[in-house]
Each structure stands twice: as C-alpha cells, then as structure tokens.
Amino acid sequence: MKKLLTILLLFAVGIIEAIAASGKATVNCTVYGAQGSGLYLYQLKDGEAHSLGFKRPDEKGTCKFVVDVKEGVYFFRKAGGKGHTFNHVIYLKDGDVKKIDLYAGKLSLDYDSCIVEQPNAETKALANWMLQFNAYEKSVVNRKDQSHDKYRVFEKSASSFLQKNKTKNVYFNQWLADKVETDLKYLLAANYFNFGSRLNTTYDSTANAQAFYKPLQDKKIVCNPSLLRSENGMQMLNYIFGYWKFNKVKNTKDLVASSFSENTAFICNDQVRLRYLAYHMRNIKKYEDFVDHVKPYQSLFASAEMKAAYQQRYEDLYLFAKGTQGYDFELKDVNDKPHKLSDFKGKVVIIDMWAMWCAPCLAEKPIMAKIEHDYYKDRTDIEFIGVSVDGLNRSDLWKGFVKRNGFKSLELLSNSTESIQKYYKIAGIPRFLIFDREGKIVTVDAPMPSNPEFKKLIDKTLASTN
Structure with missing residues (x-):
C-alpha cells in the first residue's frame, strides 16, 4: 500500500511539474x-x-x-x-x-x-539592442566605403551595451550575450553581400575586404549552438556558407546553383545541423527536392518531435510529386459560375495564385498576360487560370478589381485558408502550378512568368502530352 501511495505521489508531482x-x-x-x-x-x-x-x-x-x-x-x-x-x-x-x-x-x-x-527589464534591454542593431544596419547598407569602420565601432559598443543592460535574470543575461555575439557575426557576414536576400547580386570587393572578413573563415563559427538564440541565426549561416562558397568558386552563378544540403557537412554540432536542415526542409515545395536534399540526412531527425516533422513533410510533399493526380478544386468566377480542375481535362492548366494586396503578384500579371496571349493565338489545348486568395467575403471588391485591370484569363476566388491554398499548403504568393492534360501534377511550384524557365516548362509539358 505504501509503495502504491509513493507511485501515486510521484505521478501527481510529475503532472504538476508538466503543468508548470x-x-x-x-x-x-x-x-x-x-x-x-x-x-x-x-x-x-x-x-x-x-x-x-x-x-x-x-x-x-x-x-x-x-x-x-x-x-x-x-x-x-x-x-x-x-x-x-x-x-x-x-x-x-x-x-x-x-x-x-x-x-x-x-x-x-x-x-x-x-x-x-x-x-520588464528584459523587454527594455531587447528593445534597446534592436534599436541600435537596426540603426547600424540602416547606416551601412549601400555604403561599403563606410561599413568597415562603422562595424568596428559598433562591435566595441556591444560589450558596454551588455554591461549596462544586465538584469537580475541570469538566464536572460547569458541568452542576450549569445544573441549579441550572433548578431555581430550576422552583421559582418551580411555586409559582404550588402544585406541582400539574393547572394548573387552584389558583394564587397573593396581593397581591404579580405582582412576585414577574416573572422568569417573560422570553421567553428557554424557549429556554435548559441547562434540558435538569435532570430538572425539561420540567415547568418546562409550568409557565411555563401561567403565560403563564393571565395572558393569566385562565381555568383555557381553560388546560386549550390544546395543547402552541401553545407550540412560543415556543421559539426548536431543541434545546429538538425535545425539548419529543418529550417530549409520547411521551405521545400517539391517532393523530388526533398528526396535529393533532406532524405540522405534522415538519421539526424532522431527525437520524437523531429521524426514527426520529417515524416509529416515527407507525406505532405509526396502528395505533390510529379505525376500525382491534382486536387479537383471547385471555385467560382466573376460571374459566380463554378469551375473544377477536372473541367479542363484535355488541356494543360496553368494556375496563378495571387491577391489584390500582393505587389509581387501584380508585377507578374502583365507578363503572364503576354504569355497567355501568345499561346491562345495558336492553341486551344491550354488554360490559364488566376486564383485570388483575397477571400469570399471580398467578392465584390475582387470582381471590381478584375474588371478595372482588364484581366483576360479565367479568374476564380478562394479563401486564403481553403481549397488550393490549403491542399498544397501554400504559405506565400505569388505561386504558379502546372498540370498536364490528365490533370496530373507537373509542378506545384513553377518558376515565375518573368523567369524564362516558366515558358520552357509549359512548352515541355505541351510537347510531352501531345
């Protein structure tokens, strides 16, 4: 009886601790x-x-x-x-x-x-650091001639910042120190590419660049788990790997062509390596890319949480593999007439996911219109469909927008969390999907119309399904 009470007590304590x-x-x-x-x-x-x-x-x-x-x-x-x-x-x-x-x-x-x-004191310290961090970044973007000296000054000021912003929270103090250290490395690496999201656009070619960026050559920099304590940690890794690659190949074209999976071998800490893979795994949109770049590292996803994340992403993308039957949506056009994917059997279907508030989407619309016109002149076996995710409750606004802009393609309306958007787990727009004459997936993440590869993929699909 005493043993049973002890077990029950331990069980109760465990529940209390879990709740806490x-x-x-x-x-x-x-x-x-x-x-x-x-x-x-x-x-x-x-x-x-x-x-x-x-x-x-x-x-x-x-x-x-x-x-x-x-x-x-x-x-x-x-x-x-x-x-x-x-x-x-x-x-x-x-x-x-x-x-x-x-x-x-x-x-x-x-x-x-x-x-x-x-x-609280922690919020004040963070707000203070972010204010200085953002002001520094703004002051050096597109000013390579000033960035080196300004970075050295800012780097020195970080030490005094940590001293002045110590709190009674020991955990937070260490966490903030790790974040500041990571943010400084991020700023150094980002400066090389002028803080661009595309690493092939510009880089620091000033005379003393090699000496200034020497700290980035330390291979251990990508193995420190403290980088996980900054919101800039993953992007810091992207910049550093880009810096290493560029200084090896001296070619921005090869830099873009490289895959994130190539960098995994450089990360000598399992925690960082796993989070880096998970970070990029989430953004993979094609099943084929998952198989090529993530599946070889499946053994790293060892915990129950990460095993579940890996399996979920695998299953999600398997549904979108090339040759899989496409989702047979049903959406209404500007005249409230319903349309399904299956209605267009016998035609290659191109879907443009967009919204009235999405500037990049609207920038692609005129290019798409020109492509549509060129195909419609000579063919009847292709259909271009625009799907707005502005929401059914904005139907009147959407109809007016379509009319004012003179969109010629078939335009349909959907809620942002339903239908195509939900089925294909589309997190961002614009997004372009292509289906063959049987309604099977060619790709659920086609290049944008402004990319020459977009039209090449359409031509290839038309040729292969003749």
Missing part, C-alpha cells in the same frame, strides 16, 4: 491607425522568428494573443511589413498579462511605435 512547465502568457493589443491590417506575432526559436499567426483587430482596434511560454522573445509586425528585421519586441514569462499599444500611419509599412505598458 507549460505556462501561458496573454498579450492584449490595441492598434491605432491601420486597423484593417492584421497584426502578426512571432516567436524567436531555433535561430529564426517563427510566425504564430496573425489577429485582425476588431472595430475598436483590439485583439489578443495567448501563447504557451516559460520565458522567451516575441516580435510584432504589421501585416504586409517588409524587410528581414523586426522593430517591436517583448520578453514574455509564464503568467504574464501584458498590454501593448501599436501606432501606424496610413502609409506605414510597419507600426511606427509600440508601447508596452510596464515593460
């Missing part, structure tokens, strides 16, 4: 200006900022987030905000109930200011 470990924090937000735009919340985790979704403020401009947290870093951003940096941050702990006011002008890409009521 999975605490919650609440953030009550009020948005002033731009209330129609969604408010995104991100969590810093595993070397990047993970989106936790968005809330659309109500008529009073209010919305609420409830997150599972022990303690950690969270960022806010206005929907449609551009850039890779964040301007607004909060440090949350288990049990926190925080109030935040966000202000934005009509033309603001992000919130102009964010006021946290009674911010």
